[in-house]
Amino acid sequence: MDLSSSEKGKQLSGRLIRISRDRNYPVNDIENVLLPLFQPAHTEETLRVTIDSATHIWCAYENDQCLGCALASDIGSHRGLYVILFGVSQSAQGFGIGTRILTKMIKWCRKRRRPFIFLLTESHNERALRLYRKAGFQKHSPSSIYDEPLPDYGDGVIPLMLLI
Numbered sequence: 001m002d003l004s005s006s007e008k009g010k011q012l013s014g015r016l017i018r019i020s021r022d023r024n025y026p027v028n029d030i031e032n033v034l035l036p037l038f039q040p041a042h043t044e045e046t047l048r049v050t051i052d053s054a055t056h057i058w059c060a061y062e063n064d065q066c067l068g069c070a071l072a073s074d075i076g077s078h079r080g081l082y083v084i085l086f087g088v089s090q091s092a093q094g095f096g097i098g099t100r101i102l103t104k105m106i107k108w109c110r111k112r113r114r115p116f117i118f119l120l121t122e123s124h125n126e127r128a129l130r131l132y133r134k135a136g137f138q139k140h141s142p143s144s145i146y147d148e149p150l151p152d153y154g155d156g157v158i159p160l161m162l163l164i
């Protein structure tokens with residue numbers, strides 16, 4: 001059955017999903033979520049390197065099952081946050097988990113006076129674009145004081161920034 005996002009949201013209301021930030025989640029938990037979403041661009045090996053490089057990790061757990069993760073690192077002299085990889089397991093998508101992880105990250109940044117969150121998404125990834133735009137992200141035009149440390153990106157990729 002194909003439920004709309006809001007119908008799925010209602011179904012989720014009885015479930016306890018906990019979002020937390022840590023550096024010590026079991027690597028397998030993160031791999032089980034992100035590898036199926038980002039293959040073949042990522043292999044098990046490159047994903048491990050990316051997980052190791054993340055200085056902040058947020059995960060959504062239901063009981064012992066990890067359903068979503070965001071890997072991020074500090075970026076530049078202004079100490080913005082760069083979201084390297086972000087995903088929710090396919091079977092758990094559309095229930096509001098991505099929105100909750102993102103909200104938690106934004107609150108964390110606000111509390112610590114982090115000036116921005118930066119990320120890259122593919123221009124055809126409408127679901128992700130909608131999620132980010134709803135959260136207030138805007139297409140980044142390279143002209144701000146925060147340009148100096150931002151990663152390069154290729155064609156078909158949209159740089160998005162949320163000023164906190």
Ligand SMILES: CC(C)(COP(=O)(O)OP(=O)(O)OC[C@H]1O[C@@H](n2cnc3c(N)ncnc32)[C@H](O)[C@@H]1OP(=O)(O)O)[C@@H](O)C(=O)NCCC(=O)NCCS
Nearest residue numbers: 005037086087088093094095096097098099121128130131
């Ligand atoms: C993008 C992603 C993280 C969103 O996570 P999610 O938990 O599914 O997102 P949410 O349930 O919070 O929904 C957020 C928005 O996404 C869109 N969305 C979610 N499920 C959708 C579906 N089945 N069909 C269309 N749009 C959908 C909606 O715009 C929704 O907003 P709404 O509340 O107005 O309906 C998830 O889809 C994912 O992991 N995708 C694959 C990996 C990826 O693309 N990561 C981002 C790379 S930058």
